[in-house]
Amino acid sequence: MVWMVTQQFVIKGKRRRIWGGAFLCWVLLMLVTPKISHSPNHHHYADMRNFLGVPNTLNVITSFPFLVVGVLGFVLCVQGGFFNISLPGEVWGWALFYAGIAGLAFGSAYYHLKPDDSRVTWDTLPMMIAFSSLFSSFIVERVGERIGLSCLFALLVIAVLSTAYERTCNDIRLYMMFQLIPCIAIPGMTFVFPPKYTHSRYWLWAAGAYILSKFEAFADMKIYHANRYTISGHSLEHLCLVIVPVLLSIMLVHRNRKCQRIGTFKQLL
Template sequence: MVWMATQQLAIRGKRRRIWGGALLCWVLLMLVTPKISHSPKHHLYADMRNFVGVPNTLNVITNFPFLVVGVLGFVLCVQGGLFNISLPGEVWGWALFYAGMAGLAFGSAYYHLKPDDIRVTWDTLPMMIAYSSLFSSFMVERVGERIGLSCLFALLFIAFLSIAYDRTYNDIRLYMMFQLIPCLAIPAMSFVFPPKYTHSRYWLWAAGVYLLAKFESVADGKIYHANRFIISGHSLEHLCLVMVPVLLSIMLMNRNIKCQRIGTFKECS
């Protein structure tokens, strides 16, 4: 009994350190970085061609794969069987992740039809919901179901808070941090917390693909000129980002339980 109580205190201490570290990073970044306001330049993309009457055609239609992967992933999560998901908390997280991917297809397409400061909210919000759910699923797997679900609700609250903060103060820093921190935290925590399932390397591959997509977005114009105006870096970012749920879907289909948690105990094969 004493040992179990000690383990519970250790888990609570770990939970406090996780949240404390995240809060400290957020406060430090907000203090040391200047305000980043919206600018008309943010909505100017290298490829703004109009085909068959659709403005910014390639930036719009390259969102379609998000809808396909999002809908299929959501259905497979809800039905069960093909995806190896063993905890209810994981079902919530993964289903919401795929729902966010499907929502991103509509939100990003709507934004790219007429890019401006108002429409960009519909591009960023489903993406932030997907990030929150993905990080929650990772926490459920690596740390525990209760901590993972608390992360889900906390991150969803922060996502809506960052949107409200942006609309009120014209400052996109919270949104940018929201994208950056999970991308760095998942690879770092992969080496700290043991995986419950096999095929955990897919988490690192997905993080690598995400970073590649961000590079393509930054190099939008340079990539567009390099391939002789066939496709821009931003359109390639869309196609690259959709590989994140594809890789994670492959992981869910092929993984097996490696370490089973029972209460505060771990039983590993």
């Protein structure tokens, strides 16, 4: 009994250190990094071809797989029985995640039809909502339902504020950190907090797919040249990003609740 109480205090102390460290890192980054404004070339992509009267055709078309995956995932999540979701808090998080993915299809297509500062918000906001809900779902699974739901509402508020800050101050630091932190935190927390479900390796694969998509976006023009102007890195980024919810959907289908016992490193994966 004493050992169990001691372990609970250790876990709570570990949680406080993690959240405190994350907050301090965020404050430090905002203090030491200079303002990052939108580049004049931010809205100029490698492939801006026009097919059948649709501007930036491939960038627009490659946005619609998000709609298919998002709508299908949202329906299966709300309907229940197909995805292995055992906690009510998880339903909220996953439903919002798939809703954000579906919204990203419309926001991305709308933005790429005429890329400019006034439209980019509709491209970034659905993605921020998807990030918020996905990270909170991970916290519900690994840390606890109560703290996960608290993080969900807090992250949604931060997402809206970050988007508003980007628009009013022309500073994309909060937006960049909002995307970067989950990519670091999810793999790190995977090895710190034991999973409640099997097939948790899909979290790492999804994080890897997201990182790969960022490299494709960074090498937009180089990829476009390398494949002889067939498809650009930005269009490939869209297709690679779709793999993230697909991998997580496969995880939700196949995972099962783990028995409550001390796990090994192999169980963490």
